[in-house]
Amino acid sequence: MTKNTPLRELLESAAQRGIDYRESSPARSVAATADAIANVAKFIEPMPESGVADISVLEQLDAVGTPATVNMTGPRYFGFVIGGSLPVTVASNWLATAWDQNVGMHEITPATATLERVAMNWMIDLFGLPEETSAAFVTGATIANFASLAAARNKVYRDVGWNVEADGLIGAPPVTILVGNEVHPTVIKGIGLLGFGRETVRRLDVDGQGRIDPAKLPSIEGPTIVCTQAGNVNTGAFDPVGDICDAVKPHGAWVHVDGAFGLWAAASPDRAHLCKGFQAADSWATDAHKWLNVPYDSGLAFVRDGAALKSAMSITADYLMTESEFRNPSDYTPELSRRARGVDVWAALKYLGKSGVAEMIDRCCSNARRFAAGLEQAGFPVLNDVVLNQVLVSFGDEARTRGIIDAIQADGTCWCGVTVWQGQAAMRISVCNWSTTQDDVDQSLDAIIRIAKSEVVDEGQ
Ligand SMILES: Cc1ncc(COP(=O)(O)O)c(C=O)c1O
Incomplete structure (x- = not known):
């Protein structure tokens, strides 16, 4: 019983x-x-x-x-790109979980739908996106990329007189999809989910930081979607999105920006230059569970042409209250029923304010630079230009690098992951947690350097 x-x-x-x-x-x-x-x-x-x-x-x-x-919320977790959830967002999340609202329709859940609308407008302002932009509160950047590209698909087909939502892809004109060679795999997944085929994308050469060179863009003909990124998952590098927009938009291409964490640079006056010209793009994907430090899961798709997003996502049924004076959240998301994840986003933005967001971004970036300086001083080469919160460090060949990373993970002082950057094995350090202090960086540096040096000595004996 x-x-x-x-x-x-x-x-x-x-x-x-x-x-x-x-x-x-x-x-x-x-x-x-x-x-x-x-x-x-x-x-x-x-x-x-x-x-x-x-x-x-x-x-x-x-x-x-x-x-x-795994102590992912702690201040010394530097794996993947992981935020740590601000206490106010955990508290608001607990309360919103107790409310247990299904935020699909404004009329049914006016409080949570209003909070999402407010948070959306605050972020549009914070990132300097066009006023007419609309947004979807989704699970993460994967689905934000997918939702943005669904809107892109709607629009580029509409421009050539094809209604893809009604008529599907069989017999549809071909669409050219351009991506950089260091595109995040979730963009490719989104392209696959949309029925374009993961292998149909045209990959463009990138430089040593992972950036597309606008001079190497092919000439644009017919329906085209160009996928750019703000913040490469390894180097933190930004594609020159403004220049790319200048080159392709006059020919009718849709430009998407995967800014899973990098878009937040636009919120810092000291780093906004990295996002120069981004406002000219058509869609932007980002995460709140990364750099805004709200609990999982929380991603955002921003789309300038809100009607394109709505056409791709909205549904009607006699039993649904789809007519509303205010935006219905589910008109913009792949899901109908879902949790009110905008509450956490609103709470973080309200608590931090514009200056608090900027300060949090800058603090992470300066801690990343501290990591890079400490590692270089100890004789370990940093492979990337540390423009944001990502650091790539080499400990030598792949076997040695993996061995050292395994020992660092087992030691427990901090957690960093492995990657292979343009053929070279490296350790990734991603500083994304609101609570990481300089002291956490120094403690972690001590552990990393101690382990790396002792493993090198061990191997030499
Ligand atoms: C550039 C980029 N895009 C997309 C993603 C996927 O984000 P999510 O895991 O929140 O779906 C990530 C995750 O790190 C990323 O760094």
Whole structure:
């Protein structure tokens, strides 16, 4: 027989456990222990015939799950591109989860739909995007790229008199899709999901930082989509989007910007130059769960031609309140039902303000430069121009680099991942967490340099 704990007691117990987790996060090892990971097997069991007490569900989650988490919210996690969730966003997220609103339609959930609209307009202003831009609150940059490219598909076909939503792709005129050779794989995935075929894209040569050279663009003929990026996932480099727009837009091409983290540079007066000319593009994908530091999952697609996005995404049905004085969030997203992820975004923006966002971006960038300087001083070459929050460091050949990275991950002071940048193995450091301090960088540098030097000595013996 299932046993229910009084609601307040159950939720307070969850909150207490969450608070303990977050309070211990800065001091805890970044890596989970082998024992904790092995313990995860305790979750694997047949589904109970009759349920268990709700509090025991929570207890098992905490006892088995908590120790096996990777300390991604902590200040010394530098893998992938991972934000750490500002406390105010965790708090707002908890409250919004308690509300459990389905934010699809304004009339049904006016509070959350209004918060999303407000957050959308604030970001359009923050990034300096065209006023007419509309946005979709999606799961992450993968789906933001997909949604943006769905709008692009709608528009480039509409321009040649083809209604792709109604008539599909069979028999449709061909579309040229141009991407840089260092395009993020999620853009390619989006292209595949849209039915264009992952292998049909035309890849353009890029420079040593991963940037497209506008002089090497082919001549544009017929329906064309050009995918650019703001912030390469390895180097942090920016395509010269303004120059690319100047070259291709007069010929009717749609320009998309994958700015999963790099778009946030536009919010910092010191880094906005990296986004020069971006406003001329047609769509921009970004993440809030990266550099805005809100909880997973939270991505954003911004599209200048909101009607194109709406045509690609909206649905009608007699039972849905699709007519509304205000925008219906689900008119712009692949999903109908979804959580009110705009609440977390609104909370972060309201708490930080414009200057707070800029300061957070600048702090991460200056910590990235501190990493690069410390590593170079210790004799390890940095492979990229550290223009943003990404650092690529080489420890020599692939086997040695992987060995050192494995040892750094096992040490637990910090967590950095591996990559291969234009044929050379490297360690990636991505500084994206609001709470990372100079002291965290110095502690991490000490550990990285100690391990890298001892592994080099070990190998030489
Ligand atoms: C440039 C770029 N695009 C897209 C993505 C995919 O983002 P998400 O994992 O949030 O879908 C990433 C993730 O790191 C990225 O760096």
